[in-house]
Amino acid sequence: MNPAQNQTRLIALDWGTSSLRAYRLGAQGRVLDLRSLPWGVMQLPEVTTAVAAGVDDKTGFEFAFEQACGDWLRAAPQTPVIAAGMVGSRQGWRETPYLPIPIAIDQIGGSLSTVKTRSGQIVHIVPGLIQSSALPNVMRGEETQVIGALALLDAERNSHTATEADQVLIGLPGTHSKWVQIRRLESQDRITHFDTFMTGELYAALCGHTILGRTMSASDANGDDHAAFDRGVLVAQTPAGRNGLLSTMFSTRTLGLTGALDGVGQREYLSGLLIGHEIAALQTLLKDQAQQPARVMLIGAAALCARYTRALGAVGFDRIDVAAQATERGLWQLALGAGLLRSAAAD
Amino acid sequence: MNPAQNQTRLIALDWGTSSLRAYRLGAQGRVLDLRSLPWGVMQLPEVTTAVAAGVDDKTGFEFAFEQACGDWLRAAPQTPVIAAGMVGSRQGWRETPYLPIPIAIDQIGGSLSTVKTRSGQIVHIVPGLIQSSALPNVMRGEETQVIGALALLDAERNSHTATEADQVLIGLPGTHSKWVQIRRLESQDRITHFDTFMTGELYAALCGHTILGRTMSASDANGDDHAAFDRGVLVAQTPAGRNGLLSTMFSTRTLGLTGALDGVGQREYLSGLLIGHEIAALQTLLKDQAQQPARVMLIGAAALCARYTRALGAVGFDRIDVAAQATERGLWQLALGAGLLRSAAAD
Incomplete structure (x- = not known):
């Protein structure tokens, strides 16, 4: 492999309630490395007092972060870091306010929060979304997967008619299934409504x-x-x-x-x-x-x-596809939109 | 109290999944004694091998029965015994087949099963009901409570118009709520439909x-x-x-x-x-x-x-009443309908 192809462009974290997945991404968002750790926001590693001089309630996040990607960052110190999921919740590393929908997905990358680790590394955190209907609805992490799936769809779109692309329904089955309605207006994808089951x-x-x-x-x-x-x-x-x-x-x-x-x-x-x-x-x-x-x-x-x-x-329903690698694609897109990637790196 | 009033006419057992209630009933079904035991069908007492010579899988029922009403029966040996609830299920003392609905409630008392204890006592067991719709529905024990509530209603009925009494909806909220529809046709109450939630x-x-x-x-x-x-x-x-x-x-x-x-x-x-x-x-x-x-x-x-x-x-909904003592009233009515009570005793 050409060494340049193995160069780290982005470290992307999918940090949920029960697990943490760390991606080392290269040019064009290609996955170079992936680590799965059991340290979700609700089950962080217990840090002993000996290790954790100056321990506070965020020490578990620091420790898990170091385990997930400390060596990657030492090898490539200037690499930007982005994280999505419950890491941005009230119980997370840094609470990142929900953005209200409807929203154009391009806006989300412009609204990242940041937290600085003790070693000075900036971590960019993706906000969740809120729908303030009679029964409010929220998501954290799924917005990133939706963006990833739409990036995949964009690659195909030229071969479809505009009508076909107008409305897309994205389903994220799981513990709490989400169904997200997408409408394309003036070449912009907008999240217009979502439900949780x-x-x-x-x-x-x-x-x-x-x-x-x-x-x-x-x-x-x-x-x-x-x-x-x-x-x-x-x-x-x-x-x-x-x-x-x-x-x-x-x-x-x-x-x-x-x-x-x-x-x-x-x-x-x-x-x-x-x-x-x-x-x-x-x-x-x-x-x-x-x-x-x-x-x-x-x-x-x-x-x-x-x-x-x-x-x-x-x-x-007669046209159903499964979108692969939606999380890492979404984190890459968000980092691009936020201007975290030098365009040379993105190419 | 007049000793005759304290005379045992019926022993009535409400024997469910998680508990056993034993009623000693006197003339006209008056409750003379009540015992609550933790020995439901799914949590019978463990009988040690020393105690249980000739132990079989029904020994727990025998033991619980003796604890519930053995002394009452020794004091009044000819007293009939009736039981309703999960005691008649496949996991119960003796499986009693479900009766299909729609059914006139008077028919239920004519369909009791029996089991004989080792000491020779006959126990009459009330059948449950089944509704064989696309999604079948079953009850065991609630039919007895419905009969008790209808007996209570009968006492009031003369003061109501026939129209008012034509349809009654009986709700049994709980672990598995039942809603039972009753129609009165030719002076007979019929269970026509029920649902479980x-x-x-x-x-x-x-x-x-x-x-x-x-x-x-x-x-x-x-x-x-x-x-x-x-x-x-x-x-x-x-x-x-x-x-x-x-x-x-x-x-x-x-x-x-x-x-x-x-x-x-x-x-x-x-x-x-x-x-x-x-x-x-x-x-x-x-x-x-x-x-x-x-x-x-x-x-x-x-x-x-x-x-x-x-x-x-x-x-x-604008006319809602709570029916008290439905279980013991229902067991008394069923024993009457089954001919277990000499009419003198019932009066």
């Missing part, structure tokens, strides 16, 4: 801490039970689904009692049921707003995106 | 095992935060409520983040939010079925019934 966290709580989990089994060697999953997905589309999740979830148990679902089936059915209710709510919302997104892009773990792709297809 | 269990799982619970506080000495509860109740009635519970529940967190709800308020808000979604689903259901119940009767713990009464009132 606690699908992943609710699924874990139901399987682990309610009667529904007691008769479930893990998926067996034959893989997942697609029929049970699909059955669950469709419930919210039927008249019985009008009773809402509080009621339909109990059918996980009764379909077990009546012999219609075995232990593996109950687990898959509940997964489908929750995802199905999420998507049905999304359909209602889009209809109420007279929105008809030309395409759906999913960002997330591959297995989970496969579940959502299957469920979306079952209820009539 | 996992409201209580979901509330506990969300408070105990998700991010929503982390910023909550227990209610303080000033009592509950009614304003936060009411705010939660009304969410499902607003456009934002159309997004469904998976989405609206996240507002418990965001209203905390934005300072609109404190720790106590978040707990009360989530309680109201879940109950409000339950009642909104019930309203949709009643509308779809063109049902308009003349009155609502609630059965359950006083504090919980107070919450539901408040929530039902807030969304427009």
